[in-house]
Amino acid sequence: MATSAREHAHAPAPSKTGLWSWLTTVDHKRIGILYGASAFIFFLIGGLEALLIRWQLRIPENNFLSAEAYNQLFTMHGTTMVFLAVMPLSAMLFNYLIPLMIGARDVAFPRLNAFSYWVFILGGLFMNASFLFNAAPDAGWFGYANLTSKQYSPGMNVDFWVIGLQILGVASLAAAVNFFVTIINLRAPGMKLMRMPMFVWMSMITQVLLLLAFPVITVALVFLLTDRMFGTGFYIPAQGGDPILWQHLFWIFGHPEVYILILPPFGIVSEILPVFSRKPLFGYAAMVFSGAFIAFLGFGVWSHHMFSTGLGPIADSVFSLTTMLIAIPTGVKIFNWIGTLWGGSLQMKTPLYYALGFIALFVIGGLSGVMHASPPADLQQTDTYFVVAHFHYVLFGGAIFAMVGGAFYWWPKMFGYMLREGLGKVQFWIMFIAMNLTFFPMHYAGLHGMPRRTYTYVAGLGLDWLNLVETIGSLGLAVAFTLFMVNIFVSFRGRKANPAPADPWNGATLEWSIPSPPQEFNFPEIPTVEGRDPLWTAKRKHGGPLPEPKRVDGSNIHLPNPSYWPLVTAIGMSIMLIGFMAGGLPVNLIGVAILFFGAFRWAFEPTG
Amino acid sequence: MSHADAHAMHPPTATGLDTRKLAIWTFIGSECLFFASLISTYLVYKGKSLVGPLPHDASQCMLDGRMQQCEGVFEIPLVTFGTAVLLFSSYFVVKALSGAQRGNRKQLIGWLSATVVGGLFFVGMQVYEFYHFFHKGLGYTTNVFSASFYTLTGFHGTHVTLGVIWLSTVLVLAIRGKLPPEKALNLELAALYWHFVDVVWIVIFPVVYLMK
Numbered sequence A: 001m002a003t004s005a006r007e008h009a010h011a012p013a014p015s016k017t018g019l020w021s022w023l024t025t026v027d028h029k030r031i032g033i034l035y036g037a038s039a040f041i042f043f044l045i046g047g048l049e050a051l052l053i054r055w056q057l058r059i060p061e062n063n064f065l066s067a068e069a070y071n072q073l074f075t076m077h078g079t080t081m082v083f084l085a086v087m088p089l090s091a092m093l094f095n096y097l098i099p100l101m102i103g104a105r106d107v108a109f110p111r112l113n114a115f116s117y118w119v120f121i122l123g124g125l126f127m128n129a130s131f132l133f134n135a136a137p138d139a140g141w142f143g144y145a146n147l148t149s150k151q152y153s154p155g156m157n158v159d160f161w162v163i164g165l166q167i168l169g170v171a172s173l174a175a176a177v178n179f180f181v182t183i184i185n186l187r188a189p190g191m192k193l194m195r196m197p198m199f200v201w202m203s204m205i206t207q208v209l210l211l212l213a214f215p216v217i218t219v220a221l222v223f224l225l226t227d228r229m230f231g232t233g234f235y236i237p238a239q240g241g242d243p244i245l246w247q248h249l250f251w252i253f254g255h256p257e258v259y260i261l262i263l264p265p266f267g268i269v270s271e272i273l274p275v276f277s278r279k280p281l282f283g284y285a286a287m288v289f290s291g292a293f294i295a296f297l298g299f300g301v302w303s304h305h306m307f308s309t310g311l312g313p314i315a316d317s318v319f320s321l322t323t324m325l326i327a328i329p330t331g332v333k334i335f336n337w338i339g340t341l342w343g344g345s346l347q348m349k350t351p352l353y354y355a356l357g358f359i360a361l362f363v364i365g366g367l368s369g370v371m372h373a374s375p376p377a378d379l380q381q382t383d384t385y386f387v388v389a390h391f392h393y394v395l396f397g398g399a400i401f402a403m404v405g406g407a408f409y410w411w412p413k414m415f416g417y418m419l420r421e422g423l424g425k426v427q428f429w430i431m432f433i434a435m436n437l438t439f440f441p442m443h444y445a446g447l448h449g450m451p452r453r454t455y456t457y458v459a460g461l462g463l464d465w466l467n468l469v470e471t472i473g474s475l476g477l478a479v480a481f482t483l484f485m486v487n488i489f490v491s492f493r494g495r496k497a498n499p500a501p502a503d504p505w506n507g508a509t510l511e512w513s514i515p516s517p518p519q520e521f522n523f524p525e526i527p528t529v530e531g532r533d534p535l536w537t538a539k540r541k542h543g544g545p546l547p548e549p550k551r552v553d554g555s556n557i558h559l560p561n562p563s564y565w566p567l568v569t570a571i572g573m574s575i576m577l578i579g580f581m582a583g584g585l586p587v588n589l590i591g592v593a594i595l596f597f598g599a600f601r602w603a604f605e606p607t608g
Numbered sequence B: 001m002s003h004a005d006a007h008a009m010h011p012p013t014a015t016g017l018d019t020r021k022l023a024i025w026t027f028i029g030s031e032c033l034f035f036a037s038l039i040s041t042y043l044v045y046k047g048k049s050l051v052g053p054l055p056h057d058a059s060q061c062m063l064d065g066r067m068q069q070c071e072g073v074f075e076i077p078l079v080t081f082g083t084a085v086l087l088f089s090s091y092f093v094v095k096a097l098s099g100a101q102r103g104n105r106k107q108l109i110g111w112l113s114a115t116v117v118g119g120l121f122f123v124g125m126q127v128y129e130f131y132h133f134f135h136k137g138l139g140y141t142t143n144v145f146s147a148s149f150y151t152l153t154g155f156h157g158t159h160v161t162l163g164v165i166w167l168s169t170v171l172v173l174a175i176r177g178k179l180p181p182e183k184a185l186n187l188e189l190a191a192l193y194w195h196f197v198d199v200v201w202i203v204i205f206p207v208v209y210l211m212k
C-alpha cells in the first residue's frame, strides 16, 4: 500500500449516511454536491424571478406586477444569479474537481471548506427570507448610493441585502484561501504548475480575484451598514459624503467579479474541448497567461461602469483603453479554443454541444462589451436593455452554457450514471434558440432607448413586439431547464441500466482514472504525474483503454474526522451579522459568543 | 494516536511550504486590500468634513453652529507612545518564537506575556483615545473625518484585539506545556498575523496622524 496510507486507530467509523453525516461532512465531494444542489435551487428561484419580470414586460403598460414588486424581483434576480447561483455552481466544481484533478485526497482545510458552505447557505437563506417579510432588496444588485440610504430606502429591504452580502462574502473569502492553498500545496508529485489542467489554472486565478476583490466590497458594505444603522455619512452628500465613492468601491470589486463568474466557465470549456476533439488544448501556455492577464487587467477597468458619472476626459480615456485591451487576451482564448477544435476528430457528444454554444454566444457578448468600452457609445447604451443583452450573452450564453456542459461532462463522475444524450441535445437546441430569442432583441430595444430597471413601457415606441419575443424566449428557457430536470430524473431512474464507467469520455485528466463516483479517499495511491494530460499518456503507454479501476478497501487510509463545529461557527457568524438588523447589540454578542465557542472547539478538536 | 503521529501523517507539500503558513500569508494578502480600502476612504474624505471637530488645528471650522478657530483632536504624543509599544511587541513575539523553537520555556512564556501585555496596552490606549475624542465632541457620526477615522482605527483595533486573544490562547498552551519545539508553528502563525497588524499600523500612523 502507498506510504501515505497509514494505519488508523480510531473508534468505529461514524455513519456515512443520513442527515447528520451531511451536516458534519468534511469530504470535499459531498460539500461540492451540497454547493451544487443549493446553487441549482437558487438558480431556479432566480429563473422564476426572471420569468415574472418577463411576464410583466410581455405587453406595454402591464399591471401584472407593481413597480415595488418589480424592483424587488430584478434586484433579487441579479443578486441571486451572481452570488447564489453562478458563484456557488463554480464552488461546486472547485470542491468536487480540484482535489481530483491535482491528485489530492481532500482540500487543504476540510473543516474550513464545510464552514464556507454553511456560511454560504445561511447567507442565501437569509437573503431570500426577505420575501417572507415582503421586504426583498429593491435597490438593484449594484445597490447604488444614495438610493440605498435610509432616507430613500427606509424599509428592511436594503438591510437584508447588505447583511446577506456580508455573510456571503465571508463564505467566498474562506473558500478562496482554502482553494488557493490547496492548488499551491496539495498537488500530487510531478503535477507542476504548468502541467495543471486548465480548469485548475482558471480556478486558481479566480481565487486570487476573490481574495483581492471581496475585501473591497466588504468595506463598501460596512460603510453602507454604518450609514443605515448608525447615521454616518459615507455616501450622504448632506453630511459631506460622496455617493460616487460607493460606485468606485463597488466596481473595483464588481469588474473582477465578472471574471470571478466567467473564468471557471473558461476552465470548463478548456477541459471539454480537448477531450471531444481528441487532441490536447491548443496553446496551453498562452491560455494560462491570457487568463492571468485578464485577471490583472480586470482590476484596472472598473470605471467603465461609471462613464456616465462624468469622470472627465482623462479618466474616461484611460479606462476606455484598458477595457479595450482586455479584448486581446480574451481573443487569444477564443482563437485557442478554435485552434483546439481545428483538425480534431470531433466527438459530437452533449458536453461538446454546450461548449460550442458557449464559444458562439460568448463571442457575441464579448463584442457588445467592447462596444461600451467607448465612452460616447456607452453614454447611449448605459442603463438601457443593450447592456442587459450584453451581460446575458456573457453570463447566460457564456457561464450557464459552460456550466450545463460541465454538468453533462462530470455528472457520470459525480453520480455514477450517465445523463441521457438525446434529451441533452434536445435541451441544447431549445436553450440555444430560446436564449437568442430572449436576449438578442434586447440589443434593439436598448438602442431604441428602452431603459433597464423600469417596470413598464408605453405602447407604440416600437418596443412591443421585441418584448413579446423576449418573453416567448424566456418561456423556452424554462422548458429547457424543465427538460434538464426531467433528464436527471429519468437518468436516475434508469441508473442501473446506464452505469458510468470510470472514463466514459476518454478523458485526459486524473479524475477519470478512478471509479465513478470516486471513493471517499479519492486515490488509493497518490498518483505521480509526468506531463500534461496524464491519463492520455497512461493510455498511450498501455496501448489502449485502461482496465476499469476496482473499488478497493480504504479502511486503512487516513481521512479527516467529520465535525459539526464549522456549522456552529457559521451559525454564530451569521447571528452576529444579523444582529445589526434585528435585536441589536445583544444579538451581536450572542453571535460573537457562539462564533468564539465554535471556533475554539474547532481549533482544539482532534482532527484524527 | 499521538500528535507526533498526526504530523507525520501529512504528506510533504508540493512547494515544501507549510500549508497553514501559506494560508495565513494568503489571508494577509487579502487583508491588505481590506485596509487599503479603509485607508483610501480616509484620504478621500480628508478635508471634506462640513463641521468640526477636525483632526488637526484649523483656523476656520464650523463648530457649535459658528465658524471659529478650532483645536485638532489628535494627541500625537500619546499615539506615538502606543505605536512604539505595538512595534516593540512585534520584537517581543520574535523573542518568544525563538524561545519556543529552542524549547526554552522561560523565554517563551516571558516574552509571549510581554507581547500580550503590549497588545493590551495598545488597545487600552485606543479605548482611552476614543473616549477622549467623544468628550471633545467627536462622535462617530459627527463628520466624514470621524466616520472614516473611527471605522479605520476601530477595525485595526479589532484586529489587535483578535491578535491578543490568539496570542493569549497560545500563551495558555505554553504555560500548560503544550507548545514543544515541534509545535512552535502554532506560535509562528499567530506571530505572522501579529506582525501584519503592526505593519498596518505603521501605515496608519503617519498617514492618519502625522499627515496634515
Ligand SMILES: [Cu+2]
Pocket (backbone or CB within 6 Å): A254, A255, A258, A301, A302, A304, A305
Ligand atoms: Cu466591468
